[in-house]
Amino acid sequence: MNGTIHTGARGASGTAVAVLWLAAFLACLPVARLVAGGSGETTRRDWSSADFGEIAAAARGTAVRFYMWGGSDSVNAWVDGYVATEMADRFGVEVVRVPMDASVFVNRLLTEKQAGQSRGTIDLVWINGENFRTARQADLLYGPFTQLLPNYRRYVDPATAETDAGFPVEGYEAPWGRAQFNFDVDTARAPDYPTSFAALREWVRDHPGRFTYPQPPDFTGSAFIRQAFYAVTGGHEQYLGGFDADLFARRAPALWEYLNAIEPYLWQGGESYPRDLAALDALFERGAVDFTMSFTQTSAASRIANGRYPPSVESFVMAEGSLFNTHFVAIPFNAPNTAGALVLADFLLSPEAQLSKNRLENWGDFTVLAMDRLPQDVRERFAALDLGDATVSLSELARTAVPEIPSEYWEALERGWDEQVRLR
Amino acid sequence: MSYPRRPLPTAFADRRRVAFRLAPLLVFFAMTVGVGLVHAVLQSLALAGPPALDPARETMSRWYAYHELLTRPDLLRSLGHTVYVAAVSAVGCVALGSVGAYLLWRAPDWVRRAGAVYRLPIILPHIVVAFITVLFWSETGLVASLLRAAGVVRGTAAVPRVLFAGHGVGPILAYVYKGFPFVMLMSLGVLDRVPERLVTTATMLGAGPVRVFGAVVLPLLAPLLNQLFIILFLYALGGFDIPWILGASRPQMIPMTVYALYFQGSLADRSIAMAALVLLAATAGLFVVVYARIARRLSARERPV
Numbered sequence A: 001m002n003g004t005i006h007t008g009a010r011g012a013s014g015t016a017v018a019v020l021w022l023a024a025f026l027a028c029l030p031v032a033r034l035v036a037g038g039s040g041e042t043t044r045r046d047w048s049s050a051d052f053g054e055i056a057a058a059a060r061g062t063a064v065r066f067y068m069w070g071g072s073d074s075v076n077a078w079v080d081g082y083v084a085t086e087m088a089d090r091f092g093v094e095v096v097r098v099p100m101d102a103s104v105f106v107n108r109l110l111t112e113k114q115a116g117q118s119r120g121t122i123d124l125v126w127i128n129g130e131n132f133r134t135a136r137q138a139d140l141l142y143g144p145f146t147q148l149l150p151n152y153r154r155y156v157d158p159a160t161a162e163t164d165a166g167f168p169v170e171g172y173e174a175p176w177g178r179a180q181f182n183f184d185v186d187t188a189r190a191p192d193y194p195t196s197f198a199a200l201r202e203w204v205r206d207h208p209g210r211f212t213y214p215q216p217p218d219f220t221g222s223a224f225i226r227q228a229f230y231a232v233t234g235g236h237e238q239y240l241g242g243f244d245a246d247l248f249a250r251r252a253p254a255l256w257e258y259l260n261a262i263e264p265y266l267w268q269g270g271e272s273y274p275r276d277l278a279a280l281d282a283l284f285e286r287g288a289v290d291f292t293m294s295f296t297q298t299s300a301a302s303r304i305a306n307g308r309y310p311p312s313v314e315s316f317v318m319a320e321g322s323l324f325n326t327h328f329v330a331i332p333f334n335a336p337n338t339a340g341a342l343v344l345a346d347f348l349l350s351p352e353a354q355l356s357k358n359r360l361e362n363w364g365d366f367t368v369l370a371m372d373r374l375p376q377d378v379r380e381r382f383a384a385l386d387l388g389d390a391t392v393s394l395s396e397l398a399r400t401a402v403p404e405i406p407s408e409y410w411e412a413l414e415r416g417w418d419e420q421v422r423l424r
Numbered sequence B: 001m002s003y004p005r006r007p008l009p010t011a012f013a014d015r016r017r018v019a020f021r022l023a024p025l026l027v028f029f030a031m032t033v034g035v036g037l038v039h040a041v042l043q044s045l046a047l048a049g050p051p052a053l054d055p056a057r058e059t060m061s062r063w064y065a066y067h068e069l070l071t072r073p074d075l076l077r078s079l080g081h082t083v084y085v086a087a088v089s090a091v092g093c094v095a096l097g098s099v100g101a102y103l104l105w106r107a108p109d110w111v112r113r114a115g116a117v118y119r120l121p122i123i124l125p126h127i128v129v130a131f132i133t134v135l136f137w138s139e140t141g142l143v144a145s146l147l148r149a150a151g152v153v154r155g156t157a158a159v160p161r162v163l164f165a166g167h168g169v170g171p172i173l174a175y176v177y178k179g180f181p182f183v184m185l186m187s188l189g190v191l192d193r194v195p196e197r198l199v200t201t202a203t204m205l206g207a208g209p210v211r212v213f214g215a216v217v218l219p220l221l222a223p224l225l226n227q228l229f230i231i232l233f234l235y236a237l238g239g240f241d242i243p244w245i246l247g248a249s250r251p252q253m254i255p256m257t258v259y260a261l262y263f264q265g266s267l268a269d270r271s272i273a274m275a276a277l278v279l280l281a282a283t284a285g286l287f288v289v290v291y292a293r294i295a296r297r298l299s300a301r302e303r304p305v
Helices: A002-008 A011-036 A052-059 A073-091 A102-114 A130-137 A150-155 A197-206 A219-232 A245-265 A277-286 A299-305 A338-348 A351-358 A376-383 A394-400 A407-422 B012-044 B055-059 B064-071 B073-106 B109-123 B126-137 B142-149 B169-191 B196-204 B209-238 B241-246 B254-264 B267-302
Strands: A063-068 A094-099 A124-127 A174-180 A182-186 A291-294 A313-316 A322-330
Touching (some): A011 B012, A052 A338, A063 A073, A063 A338, A073 A338, A073 A351, A102 A124, A102 A130, A102 B254, A124 A338, A174 A338, A182 A299, A219 A245, A219 A291, A219 A322, A219 A407, A277 A291, A299 A313, A351 A376, B064 B073, B064 B267, B073 B109, B073 B254, B126 B142, B126 B169, B169 B241, B209 B267, B241 B254, B254 B267
Parallel strands (some): A063 A094, A063 A124
Antiparallel strands (some): A124 A322, A174 A322, A182 A313
């Protein structure tokens, strides 16, 4: 093709045209590949009966691309620092963190699945809840794989990671942390802060503009309305048996009534909501609102420690209950480096990594390991962790903990919020 | 790359040669933009895209997405709001930019030299401009702090809400701040080639500065301003960064709506997102055609004068 073009034009401009044709041709290749449905690399090993030593040997010298929510500086720093260094030292594996919201990479995997792309770009993902359900239903995950991880077999009580927001895990994701919902308040600005959803309603009315929550479907904003849903409709127990559309239709109006009643007194008169948790944190730091919220129990304490928040900030939980969930890592169906992903998933479950993650100055995320399965000295080190003065006591966290309801409710609540609250 | 210098080709054969030389570029555009657009249309009609996980989706019509888009009042309102923000921004840029260029053009040399700082926003990315807008106009921003310091208002709740309110002032401020220096720069380029005597003659005939602007400068700038208006309007219509930082929750600007539908909604919502993009592209195309036709008719009417 190039030859005919070259003879068709003359001199310097002819060469230029030929170069342009070549460039155009090369530029079109990726598009053509996408349209045609990707490359056909299918010779990858099945690790399902492999021993961990073999997996680690295969992983040595490779890079693992870990796709995860990137909205927290301390989490990012822990992965880039401690995890990357240890993985390089112990296993010779390079960890490449790629910040991306779970809904976005699930979408990408869906597209890759659709295009028949058997070799993707993502090795390990941080996932849970509705995104895990979507991924499983569309068969986007590799597995079951948890039985391959020595640290999972040794230290995790499988009963604590059997379901993820009501959806069976079945070994397709490995737990790596436990989160519980907290509110953070600046007690210097709001000394009389409310500690129940009932009191919150009154408080917000008396203090216009000082409270707001991230716009669902932001993960934290969605969790906020879920908790309010439990609180104003008589508790979570009724929803645990699977999604019931009739029950939802009967109960949800009480939540919309509650949220619409506080809306005129929210930040910006409720005309706008912070688009995500980072935006709410920024408002809180600027002093525009008195509250923020978080799924990290020690978030306020660690931000006080590094000077982002004043010492007058305190964490608290609502009397009606505070959401408690487990976060997981999973491996995509087309992960180019499954062995590396398995090694990283196992390392994240090691007592050392779990301890390091639990430290206030790192991330403060709680462990998923079963204390009674750990050696005595490790158990003592967990017990000795300093979680900061601003953090809610472990006994209060345990007393108020309420589980997640099936993730179909999450979507119904997010959709309902859009129609009944945002657009009202 | 060097091309032999020769008169512009006008004959058919030459034209064909030009088309042939441009062909690589055209093929590239066809493959990228074209394939993207076709894919969007296909997805909006559920002819491509992920297999629907929602069993109910199978029984829905091909036109489900467009039907939803045109019957959900919030989506239409989003589209309307976006067109409004884009239009007001583009008018603001063109008005401020052309008047600014005129003033700077007539100003003494030292003012012109000092005035060159107006170019700063041109090199700033949109996202930076959005943050600057927050810095100035938020309830804890510079303007509010000054008002509080001056004792005009008390507390953060009393500051009038400029940003994140339904009237779209936040994105408009950002787009105007980013866009008007661009209009000034381009306009000055034209004005610098305008012979001084045109203005002198007009002034001698008794025209004041306003009259000179309206009767001499504006007609000279009109073709350029028309093009700039189209460019700025189209950018604001589809731009994501500024609405992301400054957009209100209600009404939401359409690029944000599309993002939410595509990435955060259910799978059936993806076809609605694509339909919204197709409609946005159609709005943009229609706008360019209508605007160009009106502008041509107006300039044709002016020519005999």
